[in-house]
Amino acid sequence: MKKLIEDSRKLIFDYSKRGKRAYSLPPDYLPQITLDDIEATGLLRTTRPGLPEVSEVELVRHYTRLSKMNYGVDDGFYPLGSCTMKYNPKVNEDIASMDGFLELHPYQDEEDIQGILQILYELERYLSNIFGFSEFSLQPCAGAQGEYVGLVIMKEYHKSKNNVHKNIVLVADSAHGTNPASVTGVGWKIKTVKSLNGLVDMEDLKSKISDDVAGLMLTNPNTLGVFERDIIKITDLVHSVDGLVYWDGANANAVMGYLKPVDAGFDIAHINLHKTFSTPHGGGGPGAGPVGVISKLTGFLPVPRTIFENGRYSIVNNVPTSIGKVHAFYGNVNVMIRAYSYIRFMGSRGLKAATENAVVLANYMKHRLSEYYEIATEGICKHEFVISLKREKKEYGVRALDVAKRLIDYGYHPPTIYFPLIVTEAIMIEPTETETIESVDAFIDAMIKIKEEMRNNPQLIINAPQNTIVGRLDEVKAVKEPELRYRA
Numbered sequence: 145m146k147k148l149i150e151d152s153r154k155l156i157f158d159y160s161k162r163g164k165r166a167y168s169l170p171p172d173y174l175p176q177i178t179l180d181d182i183e184a185t186g187l188l189r190t191t192r193p194g195l196p197e198v199s200e201v202e203l204v205r206h207y208t209r210l211s212k213m214n215y216g217v218d219d220g221f222y223p224l225g226s227c228t229m230k231y232n233p234k235v236n237e238d239i240a241s242m243d244g245f246l247e248l249h250p251y252q253d254e255e256d257i258q259g260i261l262q263i264l265y266e267l268e269r270y271l272s273n274i275f276g277f278s279e280f281s282l283q284p285c286a287g288a289q290g291e292y293v294g295l296v297i298m299k300e301y302h303k304s305k306n307n308v309h310k311n312i313v314l315v316a317d318s319a320h321g322t323n324p325a326s327v328t329g330v331g332w333k334i335k336t337v338k339s340l341n342g343l344v345d346m347e348d349l350k351s352k353i354s355d356d357v358a359g360l361m362l363t364n365p366n367t368l369g370v371f372e373r374d375i376i377k378i379t380d381l382v383h384s385v386d387g388l389v390y391w392d393g394a395n396a397n398a399v400m401g402y403l404k405p406v407d408a409g410f411d412i413a414h415i416n417l418h419k420t421f422s423t424p425h426g427g428g429g430p431g432a433g434p435v436g437v438i439s440k441l442t443g444f445l446p447v448p449r450t451i452f453e454n455g456r457y458s459i460v461n462n463v464p465t466s467i468g469k470v471h472a473f474y475g476n477v478n479v480m481i482r483a484y485s486y487i488r489f490m491g492s493r494g495l496k497a498a499t500e501n502a503v504v505l506a507n508y509m510k511h512r513l514s515e516y517y518e519i520a521t522e523g524i525c526k527h528e529f530v531i532s533l534k535r536e537k538k539e540y541g542v543r544a545l546d547v548a549k550r551l552i553d554y555g556y557h558p559p560t561i562y563f564p565l566i567v568t569e570a571i572m573i574e575p576t577e578t579e580t581i582e583s584v585d586a587f588i589d590a591m592i593k594i595k596e597e598m599r600n601n602p603q604l605i606i607n608a609p610q611n612t613i614v615g616r617l618d619e620v621k622a623v624k625e626p627e628l629r630y631r632a
C-alpha cells in the first residue's frame with residue numbers, strides 16, 4: 145500500500161536520469177547537423193531543456209499506472225445525473241478514426257471532401273427529423289456554446305422585429321448553471337421562475353411575463369427528471385408577448401423518438417452530441433452542441449452552412465442575416481461522425497428503444513430506492529431522479545457528500561450531488577439506457593447497505609472513502625491553489 149501511495153505521487157520527471165533513453169534513432173536517420181551548425185544560426189540554447197530522460201519500460205509503466213488510476217464508464221457504472229455518462233459503442237469510435245476522416249484537412253477543396261460534407265448535411269437532416277426543428281447548425285462545440293448561440297439568434301430575431309426594449313430572459317430555478325451564465329453572456333437580464341413540486345410554478349411564471357421578456361430557457365424533462373406537464377401553456381404564455389422559448393436539450397435521451405420539442409412550442413434548442421449521441425462526455429474533451437431552430441429563424445443560424453444543390457454538396461459562408469462564425473472551420477467534425485454513425489446504427493426504432501431503456505431503468509431504480517430514501521419528486525420520472533438526504537443529515541449527521549464518498553469504497557463513481565440547488569442534500573442519479581439490470585441492482589444494493597451503515601456506524605460513511613489511496617481531499621484548496629508545476 146505504501147509503495148502504491150508513493151508511486152501514485154510520482155511524475156515522469158521523478159524517474160529521470162541524465163542519459164537514459166526510451167528510444168534511439170539510428171544515426172542514419174538523424175539530420176547531419178552539428179552543434180556548431182546550430183550555434184552559427186544564433187539559435188543554440190544556453191540551458192538544457194527540462195525534459196525527462198527515462199527508459200522505455202519506465203515510460204510505459206508510468207503511463208499505464210496513471211491510466212489505471214482513472215475511473216471511466218468503461219470501468220463501471222457511472223450514474224452522474226444530468227451528465228448522461230452512458231457507454232459509447234466502440235464501433236462509432238472506430239468509424240471516426242478511419243484514415244479517410246483522420247487525414248481530412250479543412251483547407252481541402254470542396255470537390256475532394258464531398259463525402260464528409262454529405263455526412264454533415266445528412267446529420268443535420270437527421271437531427272431535424274428527430275427533434276422537429278427546420279434546420280440545425282453543427283457549429284457550436286458544447287451545450288453551453290449552443291445556449292450562447294441560441295440566445296444570440298434570439299437577440300437578432302428581436303432586433304429584426306424592432307423589439308428593442310426586450311432584455312429579460314426567464315430561467316427556471318431548476319436550470320443547469322450554464323443557462324443563467326449564457327443569458328449574462330449576451331448581456332441580458334435573468335429572471336428566475338420558481339418551481340412547485342418540481343415543475344414550473346405557473347402562477348410565478350404568469351407574474352413574471354411582461355413585454356420586456358425576450359424569451360424563456362427550459363430544460364425538459366427538467367433537472368429533477370420530471371416532464372413539464374404544462375409545457376404547452378408555458379410556451380403559449382411566452383409566445384403571447386412575442387418571446388421565444390429555448391429548449392435545453394441536454395436531456396434528449398429521455399424523449400428522443402417520442403417528443404419533437406417543436407410540437408411543444410419550442411423555437412430554438414441545443415442538444416449535446418457528447419451526451420446523447422455517442423461521444424464520451426467529460427474531461428473537457430471535444431464535444432458538439434448543435435443548435436436547431438424553427439423555420440422563421442433559420443436565416444440567423446451561424447455560418448458556414450452545408451448545402452446540397454444539383455447533386456453536389458457545398459459550403460456557404462455568405463448568409464447576410466447569419467449571426468456569423470462561432471467556431472473555426474466546421475466545428476468538431478470527429479464528434480459529428482460518431483453521432484452520424486450512431487444514428488445510422490440505431491435507426492429510428494433503436495433511438496426509441498434507447499429512450500425507453502433510459503426511462504424504465506430510472507423508474508426501476510427510483511422505485512426500489514424509494515423504500516430506503518426520500519425521493520424529491522412524486523410519480524413517474526423520466527431518465528433521472530433526485531434523492532434528498534435531508535432526513536439522514538438530521539438523524540445520523542450523514543450528508544450527500546458522505547454517501548458519495550462511501551460509494552467510492554463500493555467501487556462506483558458517485559452520482560451528482562448538491563444539484564439541482566432546489567433540493568436539500570441532493571443526490572441526482574441517472575442510470576442511462578446502456579446499463580444492465582444487474583449493474584443497476586448491484587448499485588441499489590450498495591445504496592441499501594450504506595443506509596444500514598448509517599444506522600449502525602455513521603462514522604464509517606462520514607470518514608469515507610476508507611479503501612482508496614487518498615481519503616478526503618481539500619477540494620476547495622485543490623481548486624483555488626492547484627499545484628501544476630514540477631519542482632525538482
Ligand SMILES: *Cc1c(COP(=O)(O)O)cnc(C)c1O
Binds near residue numbers: 226363392
Ligand atoms: C450538460 C448540460 C449543459 C451544458 O452542456 P456542456 O456541453 O457541458 O456545455 C446544459 N444544460 C444541461 C441540463 C446539461 O445537463
